[in-house]
Amino acid sequence: MSVPANLKYTKSHEWALLEADGTVTIGITDHAQEALGDIVFLELPDAGRTVKAGEECAVVESVKAASDIYAPIAGEVVAKNDAAIDAPESVNQDAYAAWLFKLKPANAADLGALLDASAYEKIATES
Amino acid sequence: MIQKTPLYETHVAAGAKIVDFAGWQMPINYGSQIEEHHCVRTNAGMFDVSHMLAIDLVGAESQAFLRRLLANDVAKLTVPGKALYSCMLQEDGGVIDDLIVYFFTETKYRIVVNAGTSEKDLAWMRLQAADFAVSLTPRRDLAMIAVQGPQARERFWTAFPVARSYSVTLGVFQAAEWDGWLIARTGYTGEDGFEIAIPATEAATVWQKLIEAGVKPAGLGARDTLRLEAGMNLYGQDMDETQNPLESGLSWTVDFKDANRNFIGKSALVGRQAAGSLKVFLGLLLLDKGILRAHQKVVTAHGNGETTSGSFSPTLNQSIALARLPAGVAIGDEVQVEIRDKLLKAKVVKPVFARNGKSQL
Numbered sequence: 001m002s003v004p005a006n007l008k009y010t011k012s013h014e015w016a017l018l019e020a021d022g023t024v025t026i027g028i029t030d031h032a033q034e035a036l037g038d039i040v041f042l043e044l045p046d047a048g049r050t051v052k053a054g055e056e057c058a059v060v061e062s063v064k065a066a067s068d069i070y071a072p073i074a075g076e077v078v079a080k081n082d083a084a085i086d087a088p089e090s091v092n093q094d095a096y097a098a099w100l101f102k103l104k105p106a107n108a109a110d111l112g113a114l115l116d117a118s119a120y121e122k123i124a125t126e127s
Numbered sequence: 128m129i130q131k132t133p134l135y136e137t138h139v140a141a142g143a144k145i146v147d148f149a150g151w152q153m154p155i156n157y158g159s160q161i162e163e164h165h166c167v168r169t170n171a172g173m174f175d176v177s178h179m180l181a182i183d184l185v186g187a188e189s190q191a192f193l194r195r196l197l198a199n200d201v202a203k204l205t206v207p208g209k210a211l212y213s214c215m216l217q218e219d220g221g222v223i224d225d226l227i228v229y230f231f232t233e234t235k236y237r238i239v240v241n242a243g244t245s246e247k248d249l250a251w252m253r254l255q256a257a258d259f260a261v262s263l264t265p266r267r268d269l270a271m272i273a274v275q276g277p278q279a280r281e282r283f284w285t286a287f288p289v290a291r292s293y294s295v296t297l298g299v300f301q302a303a304e305w306d307g308w309l310i311a312r313t314g315y316t317g318e319d320g321f322e323i324a325i326p327a328t329e330a331a332t333v334w335q336k337l338i339e340a341g342v343k344p345a346g347l348g349a350r351d352t353l354r355l356e357a358g359m360n361l362y363g364q365d366m367d368e369t370q371n372p373l374e375s376g377l378s379w380t381v382d383f384k385d386a387n388r389n390f391i392g393k394s395a396l397v398g399r400q401a402a403g404s405l406k407v408f409l410g411l412l413l414l415d416k417g418i419l420r421a422h423q424k425v426v427t428a429h430g431n432g433e434t435t436s437g438s439f440s441p442t443l444n445q446s447i448a449l450a451r452l453p454a455g456v457a458i459g460d461e462v463q464v465e466i467r468d469k470l471l472k473a474k475v476v477k478p479v480f481a482r483n484g485k486s487q488l
Contacts, residue, residue, distance in 0.1 A: 037144075037155075037156060037159075037160055037348065038159055038160050038161045040161075040418065040439040041416065041417060041418050041439070041446075043417075043467075059467065061417075061418045061439075063160050063161060063348060063352060063438060063439050063441075064155075064160070064348060065420075066418065066420065
């Protein structure tokens with residue numbers, strides 16, 4: 001299980017990365033893709049949608065089951081990863097490269113409340 | 128109670144992801160479920176199905192007992208080793224389980240039932256057997272392995288060359304006994320192959336020999352997408368005690384031909400037929416993007432129906448489902464399936480999506 005130290009995490013197995021331009025890139029963790037198995041469909045939010053922290057805003061479907069993805073922080077969606085929609089298996093191949101969507105955060109300081117790598121690793125190991 | 132098959136340690140050592148299935152610790156995959164699926168469609172894969180229960184039936188009235196117990200008619204079995212698929216029904220026509228029965232003589236049969244229903248099945252069989260001179264013996268001392276795929280039989284014979292002469296002439300749905308094994312040309316994938324029942328003590332060795340012959344282990348995940356593509360029902364999902372076989376795509380397994388045969392559930396099914404407007408059980412092919420799952424609402428011109436099984440089809444690279452739909456819905460109709468508050472377009476198709484390595488649509 002890979003848990004990069006430079007990312008922030010949620011208990012619901014999303015990762016978030018604050019980019020240099022102030023946007024936040026969001027995906028699912030390696031642990032999550034492993035648990036889901038072969039991913040075959042992604043439903044991602046359109047640019048312009050405003051989301052609250054913890055709001056259901058995407059769906060990742062594996063052969064086995066559908067899984068809701070939650071916004072780690074509040075903000076406005078500025079992009080979704082069309083390449084991942086066309087090749088959902090890329091999330092299995094590298095969950096940290098195959099991001100799902102990008103947010104312009106309502107308040108960048110909200111990221112501080114998310115889990116760091118060691119705290120997430122503890123949760124993922126126990127789940 | 129958590130149960131493990133004789134191959135549990137073998138699966139764990141192979142890195143399988145283990146899940147609970149009807150109280151059994153079973154491998155769902157050994158890496159990629161989709162790769163395992165393709166391997167069975169194009170080459171040869173194997174499944175540990177030792178969680179299923181073989182029950183041996185012997186006694187002077189074995190045939191009469193099964194003709195009462197089962198909706199299909201075992202009287203049509205006359206060649207030793209021949210197998211028959213049947214439902215076992217309640218008096219009201221609800222399905223207690225679906226099973227395979229193997230004929231050896233009119234006083235000796237083997238019945239193979241589902242894992243999750245095995246205790247319930249045995250209790251029901253024993254209750255019904257009270258009036259017949261028969262005895263039922265559950266065989267938890269056996270392991271069962273399904274070797275499936277276009278190369279399955281050849282690879283099995285590579286692993287066990289001596290078995291070839293005993294099993295090379297077996298037709299579909301026929302079995303032969305060999306050195307304490309039962310080799311049956313049956314399966315649950317829509318591919319050729321064998322299901323073998325062997326002493327549990329030999330399971331790990333046999334599994335290893337099959338791996339050396341080029342057979343790849345496959346988990347319950349691939350087993351589910353393979354059977355769904357093949358249009359085979361899963362008990363507990365596509366039918367159960369609240370559904371009858373006539374509205375579950377299983378009319379072909381209910382044998383009414385002998386008017387003198389009074390099988391359990393017969394009068395209820397006759398009544399249901401007379402009442403008319405039987406629901407139809409058909410396939411769905413999703414035309415929009417998304418994944419069909421069990422228990423989604425299907426909106427048709429004749430009223431609403433429901434998906435009973437749904438998944439992504441690795442062979443078709445599209446989503447498919449089995450569905451119970453109102454009378455009047457026909458193959459070729461376009462319907463809508465409700466997925467997360469959206470109505471997506473689907474086409475009604477015959478419930479056989481892929482078999483023998485290719486699409487059947």
